[in-house]
Amino acid sequence: LPGPVCGSLRCDCAPPLGASRPRVASPGLGAEGIFIGRDLHAEGSFCYDPFALYNSGRIEGFTNPNAILCGVIGMGKSALAKSIATRAIAHGYKIYVPSDPKGEWSGLAEALGGQTIALGPGLPGRLNPLDAPPQPDGVSAADWSSEVRKRRLLLLASLAATVLKRDLLPMEHTGLSAALDLAVADADANGTVPLLGNIARLLGTRERLDATLGDEGRIGHAADDLAHALRRLVSGDLSGMFDAPSTVIFDANAPMLSIDLSRLGSSGDDTALVLAMTCASAWMEAALADPAGGRRWVIYDEAWRIMRHLGLLERMQQQWKLSRGLGIANLLILHRLSDLLSAGDAGSRGRVLAEGLLADCSTRIIYRQEPDQIPAALALLGLTGIEAQAIAALTRGRGLWKVAGLSFIVQHLLHPRERQLYDTDFRLAA
Numbered sequence: 001l002p003g004p005v006c007g008s009l010r011c012d013c014a015p016p017l018g019a020s021r022p023r024v025a026s027p028g029l030g031a032e033g034i035f036i037g038r039d040l041h042a043e044g045s046f047c048y049d050p051f052a053l054y055n056s057g058r059i060e061g062f063t064n065p066n067a068i069l070c071g072v073i074g075m076g077k078s079a080l081a082k083s084i085a086t087r088a089i090a091h092g093y094k095i096y097v098p099s100d101p102k103g104e105w106s107g108l109a110e111a112l113g114g115q116t117i118a119l120g121p122g123l124p125g126r127l128n129p130l131d132a133p134p135q136p137d138g139v140s141a142a143d144w145s146s147e148v149r150k151r152r153l154l155l156l157a158s159l160a161a162t163v164l165k166r167d168l169l170p171m172e173h174t175g176l177s178a179a180l181d182l183a184v185a186d187a188d189a190n191g192t193v194p195l196l197g198n199i200a201r202l203l204g205t206r207e208r209l210d211a212t213l214g215d216e217g218r219i220g221h222a223a224d225d226l227a228h229a230l231r232r233l234v235s236g237d238l239s240g241m242f243d244a245p246s247t248v249i250f251d252a253n254a255p256m257l258s259i260d261l262s263r264l265g266s267s268g269d270d271t272a273l274v275l276a277m278t279c280a281s282a283w284m285e286a287a288l289a290d291p292a293g294g295r296r297w298v299i300y301d302e303a304w305r306i307m308r309h310l311g312l313l314e315r316m317q318q319q320w321k322l323s324r325g326l327g328i329a330n331l332l333i334l335h336r337l338s339d340l341l342s343a344g345d346a347g348s349r350g351r352v353l354a355e356g357l358l359a360d361c362s363t364r365i366i367y368r369q370e371p372d373q374i375p376a377a378l379a380l381l382g383l384t385g386i387e388a389q390a391i392a393a394l395t396r397g398r399g400l401w402k403v404a405g406l407s408f409i410v411q412h413l414l415h416p417r418e419r420q421l422y423d424t425d426f427r428l429a430a
């Protein structure tokens, strides 16, 4: 087998310049992009760069740079994502991991000269998910403020819907947007930034909301549930973390940035972690809104945790729509394809959103799936019978890559140094 070559100047596996870049034996996806591993059918190297593919228009149906990666536990999903990250940095990309519930990206970020923000009880880090990033060049102040308002509303609605475990009522949407506008006006008057706690208080006390909305729109008790829902982030198990001015400044020049949520612990129903993942993602995505920010990968490891939450899917879908214009490729990592189906029954809003996310991924990488997942794979990806059989038998690091209409079986190759850096088996050995 040809040796893996990441090309990174910071990494020992970089070959002497101009030396043995692995031979590309088949036209495959072409030699452009980063080396992933071995194309087992063509017996050649497999390289991949979603932006190069997207811009070249060479592959029919390759309409976006996003990718979905799914496979059962321990098959090497995160290792592949980390290789993509490490190797892509050498090609000028920046890497963002908006929520890392296992804390397994921090060591890599550090090794690559990046930055990690750790959040958890007793830790000093604070992120305000309502932060407004600086207005990018070429965007008018009015357009930018309406964009920021839209993002904030979407975030607030999805946080509330997650805690309440239901869609918001029309009156609640009205209350939320009125509370946001009041909190923003207060913050502007004081030269500060609105906080989740301000909004929870405005919803809880109601007088100012009623005064703003007038007789016709009187909110009454309709906002009580909302106020309680947002208090979970203010005084519940996440208290302080997302309800204070941010203690971190987003460093747009760092090659990599990850948000470590491993110290949050896992409470019974996962809601705290899901809320934290949402706030952290919203904060980072807002900071990425600069179209001049260059080519970027945003990696959602462990995204299966949030796929059941309708509000979060909605937020994610909006973010993905925006990201195409910003030069951002998203990588969504799930366990099973049926994680997508868990968003709702056929035809429901949740299912439509989840299927929309899948449709928005021109690259689908399928690692081993349990036999009971094969029907879902067939239905969602339109696999052939042979492909469906193959994915039940894939071994570690080996995946079926569906790139628009093309299929490849690829063995991801790790350099020994990468293997050390990405090792997650030590947890089992300990």
Ligand SMILES: Nc1ncnc2c1ncn2[C@@H]1O[C@H](COP(=O)(O)OP(=O)(O)OP(=O)(O)O)[C@@H](O)[C@H]1O
Residues within 6 Å of the ligand: 071, 072, 073, 074, 075, 076, 077, 078, 079, 080, 396, 397, 398, 411, 412, 413, 414, 419, 422, 423, 424, 425, 426
């Ligand atoms: N291509 C590969 N070659 C050799 N070892 C690998 C390869 N891919 C992953 N590994 C090793 O396998 C172990 C599990 O990998 P990884 O943590 O990436 O799996 P995962 O699919 O992300 O698991 P989980 O679902 O638990 O997050 C790691 O120790 C990693 O170093």
Ligand SMILES: [Mg+2]
Residues within 6 Å of the ligand: 077, 078, 079, 301
């Ligand atoms: Mg993993």
